[in-house]
Amino acid sequence: MYRFKPELRIPGPVPVPSQVALQMAKPVINHRGAVFKEKLPEVLTRLQPLFGTENPVYMLTGSGTAGMETAVSNLVSPGTPVLCLVGGFFGRRWVELCQSYKAQVHIIDFPWDRGVDPQQVAEFLAAHPEIELIFMAQNESSTGVLNDVEAVAKARGGHQALLIVDAVSALGGTPCEMDAWGLDVVVSASQKCLMLPPGAAFIALSERARAYLDRCDASRYYFDLRKYEQFLERGETPFTPNIHIVFALEESLSMLEAEGLERVYARHRLMRDMTRAGVRALGLELLVSDSDASPTVTAVKHPQADGFRQSIRRKYGVEFAGAQGIFAGKVFRIGHMGYATPLDVLTSLAVLEIELSKYGAAAAAAERVMAAQ
Amino acid sequence: MYRFKPELRIPGPVPVPSQVALQMAKPVINHRGAVFKEKLPEVLTRLQPLFGTENPVYMLTGSGTAGMETAVSNLVSPGTPVLCLVGGFFGRRWVELCQSYKAQVHIIDFPWDRGVDPQQVAEFLAAHPEIELIFMAQNESSTGVLNDVEAVAKARGGHQALLIVDAVSALGGTPCEMDAWGLDVVVSASQKCLMLPPGAAFIALSERARAYLDRCDASRYYFDLRKYEQFLERGETPFTPNIHIVFALEESLSMLEAEGLERVYARHRLMRDMTRAGVRALGLELLVSDSDASPTVTAVKHPQADGFRQSIRRKYGVEFAGAQGIFAGKVFRIGHMGYATPLDVLTSLAVLEIELSKYGAAAAAAERVMAAQ
Numbered sequence: 001m002y003r004f005k006p007e008l009r010i011p012g013p014v015p016v017p018s019q020v021a022l023q024m025a026k027p028v029i030n031h032r033g034a035v036f037k038e039k040l041p042e043v044l045t046r047l048q049p050l051f052g053t054e055n056p057v058y059m060l061t062g063s064g065t066a067g068m069e070t071a072v073s074n075l076v077s078p079g080t081p082v083l084c085l086v087g088g089f090f091g092r093r094w095v096e097l098c099q100s101y102k103a104q105v106h107i108i109d110f111p112w113d114r115g116v117d118p119q120q121v122a123e124f125l126a127a128h129p130e131i132e133l134i135f136m137a138q139n140e141s142s143t144g145v146l147n148d149v150e151a152v153a154k155a156r157g158g159h160q161a162l163l164i165v166d167a168v169s170a171l172g173g174t175p176c177e178m179d180a181w182g183l184d185v186v187v188s189a190s191q192k193c194l195m196l197p198p199g200a201a202f203i204a205l206s207e208r209a210r211a212y213l214d215r216c217d218a219s220r221y222y223f224d225l226r227k228y229e230q231f232l233e234r235g236e237t238p239f240t241p242n243i244h245i246v247f248a249l250e251e252s253l254s255m256l257e258a259e260g261l262e263r264v265y266a267r268h269r270l271m272r273d274m275t276r277a278g279v280r281a282l283g284l285e286l287l288v289s290d291s292d293a294s295p296t297v298t299a300v301k302h303p304q305a306d307g308f309r310q311s312i313r314r315k316y317g318v319e320f321a322g323a324q325g326i327f328a329g330k331v332f333r334i335g336h337m338g339y340a341t342p343l344d345v346l347t348s349l350a351v352l353e354i355e356l357s358k359y360g361a362a363a364a365a366a367e368r369v370m371a372a373q
Numbered sequence: 374m375y376r377f378k379p380e381l382r383i384p385g386p387v388p389v390p391s392q393v394a395l396q397m398a399k400p401v402i403n404h405r406g407a408v409f410k411e412k413l414p415e416v417l418t419r420l421q422p423l424f425g426t427e428n429p430v431y432m433l434t435g436s437g438t439a440g441m442e443t444a445v446s447n448l449v450s451p452g453t454p455v456l457c458l459v460g461g462f463f464g465r466r467w468v469e470l471c472q473s474y475k476a477q478v479h480i481i482d483f484p485w486d487r488g489v490d491p492q493q494v495a496e497f498l499a500a501h502p503e504i505e506l507i508f509m510a511q512n513e514s515s516t517g518v519l520n521d522v523e524a525v526a527k528a529r530g531g532h533q534a535l536l537i538v539d540a541v542s543a544l545g546g547t548p549c550e551m552d553a554w555g556l557d558v559v560v561s562a563s564q565k566c567l568m569l570p571p572g573a574a575f576i577a578l579s580e581r582a583r584a585y586l587d588r589c590d591a592s593r594y595y596f597d598l599r600k601y602e603q604f605l606e607r608g609e610t611p612f613t614p615n616i617h618i619v620f621a622l623e624e625s626l627s628m629l630e631a632e633g634l635e636r637v638y639a640r641h642r643l644m645r646d647m648t649r650a651g652v653r654a655l656g657l658e659l660l661v662s663d664s665d666a667s668p669t670v671t672a673v674k675h676p677q678a679d680g681f682r683q684s685i686r687r688k689y690g691v692e693f694a695g696a697q698g699i700f701a702g703k704v705f706r707i708g709h710m711g712y713a714t715p716l717d718v719l720t721s722l723a724v725l726e727i728e729l730s731k732y733g734a735a736a737a738a739a740e741r742v743m744a745a746q
Contacts, residue, residue, distance in 0.1 A: 006400050013401045013613060024397035024617060027379050028386045028570055030692055061572060062435045062595065063612035069595045101592045191613060197401055199434060199572050199615040219474045219592055222435065222442045239436035240386060240564060242572040242615070244397060319403055 009348050010321040011141040011169055011297035013191035013198045014338040016248075017255065020195055023247040031243050037235030043246050044232070046253045047202060049261060051186050052177035057204045058228040061242045064168035064189030066223070067201025069097055071164050071185045073220040074213050075133055078102040082133040083124065083161065085116045085152070089142035089324040090166055094135035101218050106131065112326055115292040116147045118155035125159045134161045139170035142324040144299040144333060145292050146174060150181040162209050168192060171202075172256065173268045173296040173337045184209040190245055193268075193296060195252040195338040200245040268295035271336035271345050274369045278349035278362030279334075287331055296337035299323065305332040308355070316351045342370050382721050383694040384514040384542055384670035386564035386571045387711040389621075390628065393568055396620040404616050410608030416619050417605070419626045420575060422634060424559050425550035430577045431601040434615045437541035437562035439596070440574030442470055444537050444558045446593040447586050448506055451475040455506040456497065456534065458489045458525070462515030462697040463539055467508035474591050479504065485513075485699055488665040489520045491528035498532045507534045512543035515697040517672040517706060518665050519547060523554040535582050541565060544575075545629065546641045546669040546710045557582040563618055566641075566669060568625040568711045573618040641668035644709035644718050647742045651722035651735030652707075660704055669710035672696065678705040681728070689724045715743050 008015050029035055040059075047057040060070060072094075076082060082103045084094045087110035098105045108124055110116050116136060125131060134156075138149045149165050156163065162184035167176055171186070172193030178186050184206040190196035205225070213226055227238035256264055272295045279286055279300050287299035302308050309320040309332045323331035334348050349362035381388050402408055413432075420430040433443060445467075449455060455476045457467045460483035471478045481497055483489050489509060498504060507529070511522045526536050535557035540549055544559070545566030551559050557579040563569035578598070586599055600611035629637055645668045652659055652673050660672035675681050682693040682705045696704035707721050722735035 006402060008401060008403060010403055013404060013616065016401050018398075021398040021400075024570075025391075025394040027394070028381060028389050028564070029379060030381060030383055030694075031386060031571070032694075033692060062439065063614070065612040066435065066439075066595045072594075073592070097594050100594045100597075189613070191401070197397075197615070197617050198404070198613045199617070219446070221445075221470050221473045222439045224473075239438040240562070240571045241436070242570070243386065244570050244572070319406060321403075321405075 005317065007318040007347070009335045009344070010319055011333055011335040011337065014195065014335060014340065016195055016197055017252070017339050020248045020251045023251050024197060024244045026244065026247050029243060031240055032236060036243060039250070040237070040246055041232060041235050043250045043253065050172050050176065051204045052175070053179050053204050055204050055206065056229070056232060057202055058225065058232060059237065059241065059246070060201050060203070060223070060228065061199065061239070062201050063198060064187070064201055065093065067168070067187040067189055067203050068093060068166055070201065070203055070223040070225060071187055072097040072101050073218045073223045074225045075162070075164070075185070075209070075216055076101040076103045077217050079104055080132055081128070081130045082106065082135060083108065083128070083131045085121065085134065085136040086110065087114065087116055087143070087145060087147070088112050088137065088140035090137045090140055092325065094166065098135065112143050113145070113287050114289070115145050116152060118148065118151040121152055122155040122157065125156060125161065129159065131159070131161045133164060135164045137166040138176070139167070139174065139294050139296055141169035141294070141297050143327065144288050144294040144297045146170070146294040149183060150177070153182040162212065169296055169337065172264065175265055178204060178206070190249070193338045194249065195255070196245055196248045199242045265295070267341070268337065270342055270370065270373055271295070271340060272298065274342055274345045274366040275334055275336055275348065277369045278345070278366040281362045281365035282352055282356055282358055287327070296335070298334045298336065299327070299331045300334065301331055303330070305330055308332065312351050312355050316354070318348065318351045378690065380691040380720070382708045382717070383692055384706055384708040384710065387568070387708060387713065389568055389570055390625070390712050393621045393624045396624050397570060397617045399617065399620050402616060404613055405609060409616060412623070413610070413619055414605060414608050416623045416626065423545050423549065424577045425548070426552050426577050428577050428579065429602070429605060430575055431598065431605060432610065432614065432619070433574050433576070433596070433601065434572065434612070435574050436571060437560070437574055438466065440541070440560040440562055440576050441466060441539055443574065443576055443596040443598060444560055445470040445474050446591045446596045447598045448535070448537070448558070448582070448589055449474040449476045450590050452477055453505055454501070454503045455479065455508060456481065456501070456504045458494065458507065458509040459483065460487065460489055460516070460518060460520070461485050461510065461513035463510045463513055465698065467539065471508065485516050486518070486660050487662070488518050489525060491521065491524040494525055495528040495530065498529060498534065502532065504532070504534045506537060508537045510539040511549070512540070512547065512667050512669055514542035514667070514670050516700065517661050517667040517670045519543070519667040522556060523550070526555040535585065542669055542710065545637065548638055551577060551579070563622070566711045567622065568628070569618055569621045572615045638668070640714070641710065643715055643743065643746055644668070644713060645671065647715055647718045647739040648707055648709055648721065650742045651718070651739040654735045654738035655725055655729055655731055660700070669708070671707045671709065672700070672704045673707065674704055676703070678703055681705065685724050685728050689727070691721065691724045
C-alpha cells in the first residue's frame with residue numbers, strides 16, 4: 001500500500017516536483033518530428049552549465065549504469081590499461097565494468113569512509129605511465145563521500161590518462177567544472193539531483209576523450225557515442241528516446257535556473273550540514289568526516305541499521321536507504337538531494353528523534369545551522 | 374508548436390491513453406522497496422500471455438534496440454556463426470548488431486516488399502549445420518511486412534539453431550506463441566502496441582536460450598540477462614528501472630485484458646484491412662501484398678512521399694511516417710497500432726482523400742470492411 005504521502009529520503013530515485021511529473025503525462029510526439037528535433041538540442045544545451053562544459057551533452061535511454069557502460073564501451077578496448085579509484089560500491093562498479101570489457105585493470109583501494117587521496121593517485125601514475133584511463137566516482141552515494149575530482153585531475157600533472165567521472169548522484173547538487181578542471185568524461189542520470197524520474201543517462205566528453213572513440217574497438221551498438229553525436233547534429237537520438245524525460249528536464253532545468261546554480265549547491269551544502277549536526281546531537285555516529293562529506297547523502301552508523309530504518313518507515317512513512325557493500329546492515333543513509341529542502345531535513349531528523357525518544361534534540365542543532373545561513 | 378490535438382499515425386511511438394499517461398506522473402517510489410518489489414514481478418507475469426510463454430519476462434530501461442542488443446550480447450561470442458534474415462531496416466539492424474559483436478554473420482536477403490521465405494531458410498540451414506543463432510523481425514515496421522515466425526521456427530526441423538525474434542512493433546498487436554511455436558528469444562518495447570511511452574524493453578527466453586547465457590563471453594554488464602534473472606527472483610532489477618513504465622504497463626495491461634487479446638488482435642487486423650481497402654480505393658499502390666501485410670503498419674507508395682506527408686501534417690495535423698532504408702522518399706507509412714481504432718483509420722484515410730481531392734472515396738471502401746465485421 002502507498003503511504004498517504006510518500007517521504008522518500010533515499011539517495012535516488014528522489015521525489016519529483018509535480019510540475020515536472022506532469023510533463024511525463026504529456027501526449028507522445030514523433031521523436032523524428034520537427035517539435036522534438038528543436039527541443040532535444042535546446043534542452044541538452046541547458047545542461048552544459050551543470051556539467052561545466054561547452055561540449056555537447058548526450059542523452060541515452062537507460063539507468064546511470066547504462067551511462068557508465070557507455071563511457072567504458074567507448075573507451076576501453078581489450079587490454080587497455082586503466083586505473084580505478086575505489087572507495088565504495090560505485091567505484092567498484094567501474095572495476096566490474098572495465099573487467100567485463102577485458103581492460104587491464106589496476107585498482108587503488110581507499111578506505112570506504114574516506115575520500116580518494118589525490119597524492120596516492122599521483123604516486124601511482126608516476127610509476128605507471130602506461131595508464132590510459134582513470135575511473136572514479138565524484139559522489140560515492142554508497143557511503144556519502146564527496147571525492148575531490150578537481151584535485152585528482154590536477155594530480156595527473158602531465159600524465160596522459162583521461163579522467164572519467166561518475167557524477168550520477170552529484171550533478172546538479174554540487175559543482176562540476178568539467179572543462180576548467182580537466183575532466184574528460186562525466187556521466188550522470190535523471191533520477192537524482194536533476195529531479196526527474198529514472199529513465200535516462202547523460203554524458204559529456206572532452207575533446208581528448210572524443211578523439212578516443214574511433215580507436216576503441218569494444219563491441220558496442222546501443223552505447224556507441226559516435227551515433228549519438230551524429231544524430232544530435234540533426235536534433236535526434238539514434239534510437240527511440242525517452243521523450244518525456246526531455247519534456248520533464250526542460251521543466252526541472254527551469255526550476256534550477258530560477259533558483260540559480262550557486263544557490264542550488266548552497267542548499268545542498270546546508271542540508272548536509274543540518275543533517276550532520278542533527279545526527280551528532282542524537283548521539284549517532286557519522287560514517288564520514290566533515291572534510292569528505294557528501295552534500296547529497298549522509299551515512300549514519302547504527303548497530304541494527306536495517307531494523308531501525310524499517311521501523312521508521314513502518315511507523316512514519318519516511319524511507320531511508322540501507323547500505324551497500326561492506327557497510328550493509330551497519331549503516332543507513334539519509335538522502336537530501338534534488339527536490340529536497342532544509343525543512344525535509346528537519347522531518348528526517350524528527351523521525352529519528354521520535355524513534356530514539358530524544359524529542360527535539362536534533363532539531364535544535366539543525367535549526368541553529370539553518371538560522372546561521 | 375503543438376497542434377491542438379496531435380494525431381500520431383506513425384509506427385511508434387504511438388499515442389498513450391490518458392489513464393496510462395497519468396501513471397507516468399505518479400510519485401516516485403523506492404525501486405528497492407516493498408511496494409515496487411511486489412509490483413514488478415506481478416506486472417511482468419501479466420506480459421507472459423502476450424509473449425505466449427510461461428518463462429519469465431524481463432524488463433530493462435532502454436529502447437527496442439537496447440532489447441535487441443541484450444539478445445545479441447547474451448548469445449553472440451566472437452566468431453559465433455549466425456544467420457540474419459533481412460527484409461528491411463530492422464532485419465539489417467540484427468546484422469549490424471551481430472557484426473559489432475564480431476559474429477560470423479550469414480545473411481539471407483529477401484525482397485523488402487515481401488516476407489521471409491521459410492523454404493529458403495530451411496535450405497540454407499540444411500547446408501549450414503554450424504549456424505547457432507537465427508535473427509529475424511516478426512513485424513518489419515520499415516516496410517509493413519509481417520513475417521511468419523512460426524513457419525521459420527518449423528523450417529528449422531531438427532537443426533540446432535536458436536531463433537531470436539524482434540517483436541518490437543508486433544507484440545500486443547498480433548499473436549505471439551513463443552512456447553508453442555518454438556521461438557527462443559522474443560524482444561519487444563514499450564512504445565508500440567503496449568500503449569506506453571518509450572523507455573523500456575522487454576525480453577523473454579526459452580530454456581534452451583537460457584542455457585546459452587553462461588557460455589557466451591561477449592563483453593556485457595548493463596545488458597547481462599543473468600543479472601536481471603537473479604534480481605527478478607527478489608522482485609527487482611539490477612539497475613534503477615524506469616519505475617513509471619511499470620505503473621503504466623499495469624494500466625495498459627488492464628485495458629488489453631479487458632478487451633481480450635483475441636479481440637485486440639482482431640482490431641489490428643481490421644485496421645489493416647480497412648487501411649488497405651481505403652488506400653486502394655484512392656488509386657495509391659500498397660508496398661506489400663495482402664498475404665504479407667502487417668496488422669500494425671501499412672506502407673504506401675507515392676512518388677513524392679515526403680512532400681505529400683509533410684503537406685498533410687502541416688494542413689491537418691495528421692502525422693504519417695516516412696520510409697527507412699531503400700524506400701526512403703518513395704513510400705510513406707501509416708501506423709495503426711496500440712491505442713488506435715477503426716475510427717482513427719477513417720480519419721487517416723480522410724486526410725488522404727482531401728489531399729488528393731478524392732472526397733469520400735476511401736471511406737466508402739473502408740467503412741464496408743468495417744461493417745462486414
